[in-house]
Amino acid sequence: MSELLLLFDLLLTVTLLVLATAAIMSREPRRAVILYIAFGLLLALVWARLRAPDLALAEAAIGAGLSGALMLAAARRATAAKRQHASQPGTKGETS
Amino acid sequence: MTPAWAKVLIPIVLIAIGAVLVWAFSLAALEGGDRLALIALERVPESGVSNPITSVLLNFRAYDTLLEVAVLLTALLGIWSLGPAAPAFQPASPILGGMIAWVVPLLILSTGYMLWAGGHAPGGAFQAGALLGAAGVTLALGGDASAGLPGETRLRFLSVLGVLVFTAVGVILMALGYGFLTYPEGYAKWLIIFIETAATLSIGVTLAAAYLGGEPRDERTSRSAT
Incomplete structure (x- = not known):
């Protein structure tokens, strides 16, 4: 049983590291945020495994859920602003 | 987009901050002495x-x-x-x-x-x-x-x-x-x-x-x- 748990912990740690790297390396903001949300949910599992249920709750609700929603909204606005910027080259000189 | 100096400077600053954090953690982890957790746990019933x-x-x-x-x-x-x-x-x-x-x-x-x-x-x-x-x-x-x-x-x-x-x-x-x-x-x-x-x-x-x-x-x- 303990070997199975060790395997689970190892898998969790490796997945976390891979997700973190993928989130940082991603060029597209939206994809980076989605990877970050997955990272946060797995991190909540890590806190639960470390017997810190309070932190696990906070991580899942605030770290993954609300920060994720906030960053998705920010990514949406950033993409919209960039698209507007690209479609109106005339305004470029005024804004920058 | 990002200026050249920023591409060099930002990783250096980040690595420096990381090194300071690792150093601080090792100080706290290696040093003996009373931990606040035990004192706090003892007095939870009073809280x-x-x-x-x-x-x-x-x-x-x-x-x-x-x-x-x-x-x-x-x-x-x-x-x-x-x-x-x-x-x-x-x-x-x-x-x-x-x-x-x-x-x-x-x-x-x-x-x-x-x-x-x-x-x-x-x-x-x-x-x-x-x-x-x-x-x-x-x-x-x-x-x-x-x-x-x-x-x-x-x-x-x-x-x-x-x-x-x-x-x-x-x-x-x-x-x-x-x-x-x-x-x-x-x-x-x-x-x-x-x-x-x-x-x-x-x-x-x-x-x-x-x-x-x-x-x-x-x-x-x-x-x-x-």
């Missing part, structure tokens, strides 16, 4: 709540939590000063709308449970506030331009309520001869629940308002215009 996390957050180190709530308020002020909010999402389809009508009351109910459970089990003001904020975000995703938040005057009052109640309790206790946020015996539990209730409301309102991402005045005029 008025049986959950050790809540006893530290709202009693032993209440000052830290007060500052955390103030940080959230500052963040919200920053977001409000950025300009108008993003346009609202399109109204939800009947299926999504029906689901939202179920989920939002459940989230608010869970908020109350999480707040009360914080005294003896995992939970507390921040988790409860996050659930309340999630109810607002769900409403916003369903096309509600104000995320279920009240008008600007009440919204401003609700967002400062946490800091206000927290500080007021501290100052009144000081005036009565106790220390700042040093609860008198027997009243600790009710004072903690009182502060946590105000903090939960503030945190929930702050998170939902942060999701809208702009000053509240425009929200109200756009709602009355449509």
Whole structure:
């Protein structure tokens, strides 16, 4: 049983590291945020495994859920602003 | 896009910060001596709540939590000063709308449970506030331009309520001869629940308002215009 748990912990740690790297390396903001949300949910599992249920709750609700929603909204606005910027080259000189 | 010097400088600064953090952690981990955790665990029964996390957050180190709530308020002020909010999402389809009508009351109910459970089990003001904020975000995703938040005057009052109640309790206790946020015996539990209730409301309102991402005045005029 303990070997199975060790395997689970190892898998969790490796997945976390891979997700973190993928989130940082991603060029597209939206994809980076989605990877970050997955990272946060797995991190909540890590806190639960470390017997810190309070932190696990906070991580899942605030770290993954609300920060994720906030960053998705920010990514949406950033993409919209960039698209507007690209479609109106005339305004470029005024804004920058 | 990024200047060349930034590409070199930013990783160097990040590595330096990381090295300092590793150094600080190794100092704390290697050095012997009394840990605060043991002292705090011993005195949990005196704190008025049986959950050790809540006893530290709202009693032993209440000052830290007060500052955390103030940080959230500052963040919200920053977001409000950025300009108008993003346009609202399109109204939800009947299926999504029906689901939202179920989920939002459940989230608010869970908020109350999480707040009360914080005294003896995992939970507390921040988790409860996050659930309340999630109810607002769900409403916003369903096309509600104000995320279920009240008008600007009440919204401003609700967002400062946490800091206000927290500080007021501290100052009144000081005036009565106790220390700042040093609860008198027997009243600790009710004072903690009182502060946590105000903090939960503030945190929930702050998170939902942060999701809208702009000053509240425009929200109200756009709602009355449509």
